[in-house]
Amino acid sequence: MARKTPTINTGSSADISFLLLTFFLLTSNISTEQGIPRRLPPPSDKEEIVDIKERNVLVVQVNFLDEIFVGSGAIPVTELKNVAKNFLLNPNNDPKLPEKEVREIDHMGEYTISKGVISLVNDQSTSYNMYVQVQNELQRAVNEIRDDVSSQYFGKKYDLLDTAFQRAVQKAVPMNISEAPPRDYNQQQ
Amino acid sequence: MARFRKDEKKEVPELNMGSMSDIIFMFLFFFMVITNMRESNIKVTVRPPSATEVQKLEKKSLVATVYIGEPVNAATENTLPPGKVSVQLNDQTIKQEDLAEEVRTWIGQEKEGRSEEDRNKLTFSLKVDKDVQMRYVNTIKSELRTNNALKINYATGKTERK
Numbered sequence A: 001m002a003r004k005t006p007t008i009n010t011g012s013s014a015d016i017s018f019l020l021l022t023f024f025l026l027t028s029n030i031s032t033e034q035g036i037p038r039r040l041p042p043p044s045d046k047e048e049i050v051d052i053k054e055r056n057v058l059v060v061q062v063n064f065l066d067e068i069f070v071g072s073g074a075i076p077v078t079e080l081k082n083v084a085k086n087f088l089l090n091p092n093n094d095p096k097l098p099e100k101e102v103r104e105i106d107h108m109g110e111y112t113i114s115k116g117v118i119s120l121v122n123d124q125s126t127s128y129n130m131y132v133q134v135q136n137e138l139q140r141a142v143n144e145i146r147d148d149v150s151s152q153y154f155g156k157k158y159d160l161l162d163t164a165f166q167r168a169v170q171k172a173v174p175m176n177i178s179e180a181p182p183r184d185y186n187q188q189q
Numbered sequence B: 001m002a003r004f005r006k007d008e009k010k011e012v013p014e015l016n017m018g019s020m021s022d023i024i025f026m027f028l029f030f031f032m033v034i035t036n037m038r039e040s041n042i043k044v045t046v047r048p049p050s051a052t053e054v055q056k057l058e059k060k061s062l063v064a065t066v067y068i069g070e071p072v073n074a075a076t077e078n079t080l081p082p083g084k085v086s087v088q089l090n091d092q093t094i095k096q097e098d099l100a101e102e103v104r105t106w107i108g109q110e111k112e113g114r115s116e117e118d119r120n121k122l123t124f125s126l127k128v129d130k131d132v133q134m135r136y137v138n139t140i141k142s143e144l145r146t147n148n149a150l151k152i153n154y155a156t157g158k159t160e161r162k
Helices: A011-027 A077-089 A130-154 A165-174 B002-008 B020-034 B096-112 B134-146
Strands: A034-039 A056-061 A066-072 A073-075 A100-105 A109-114 A117-124 A177-179 B063-071 B084-090 B125-130 B149-157
Touching: A011 B020, A034 A130, A056 A077, A056 A130, A066 A077, A073 A077, A077 A130, A100 A165, A109 A165, A117 A130, A130 A165, A130 B134, B063 B096, B063 B134, B084 B096, B096 B134, B125 B134
Parallel strands: A056 A117, A117 A177, B063 B125, B125 B149
Antiparallel strands: A034 B149, A056 A066, A066 A073, A100 A109, B063 B084
């Protein structure tokens, strides 16, 4: 004696879901946020003056005209990566380039860590674009060294390593960028 | 003519629309999963610089964003120099005469809204137009640093390595 349940007209459910779909299409932005992550140094009352030997510091200056000076000479931004890489690696143990220190690292054994620090000075009138380009090139130098080290020790690219190994490589190739207080060309005049 | 008329009488077979809604629902769920709502209306135009060594920001809910760039409508927004550059925090452009102070209160608000645990994971993303001078960024950076908001991110587009 079961009665047939009347069929429900589902034709309009497509319309309803279309409506919802368009709503989500309009309110969403798919583009994932990406960028260059950085960590600022923790705040301190007085600027600590760390005694670092001159050979261990690479001073990169960007002036108000977006020109890059390393040491005394101006270089194009495309060169910066190679200069930074050469500085951090010091392949020929040049006495003018940074010292190295042998240290024990987990998973990697003894590794000679460079003591090099890159000091970045920009001007208040430097364009943000150039600043990001410089940061990018420096990051690229470090990333390339990390890639080399990780394929040498673990046989894989750095990005593909497990986090424990990534941390080991990070320890072996630290990213030491210190930012000096900016100059202001316009104020000097 | 007669032949034509004969053809017109043929009926197109009806399509079964039952599965249509399923397909649309699938789309809907796809979009629902990948979307994040636009939380603030952006009042400055930002053309971010592009870089090769970019990383994706992990948790969207733990990101606070500063926008610096040319105002969309220069007449109604706070700008300095007039009509050129605006700084947007939350929903409004701010008066730049006391930029440092505004940024400080904003950092405080952002931190307060989060649980104790999340506060250290909070990332401050700087979305800055590429032609903007560093002075704005420097002020904000030093303010972030003194207020112990150390995780920052320079928002960029992505280009491939040459």
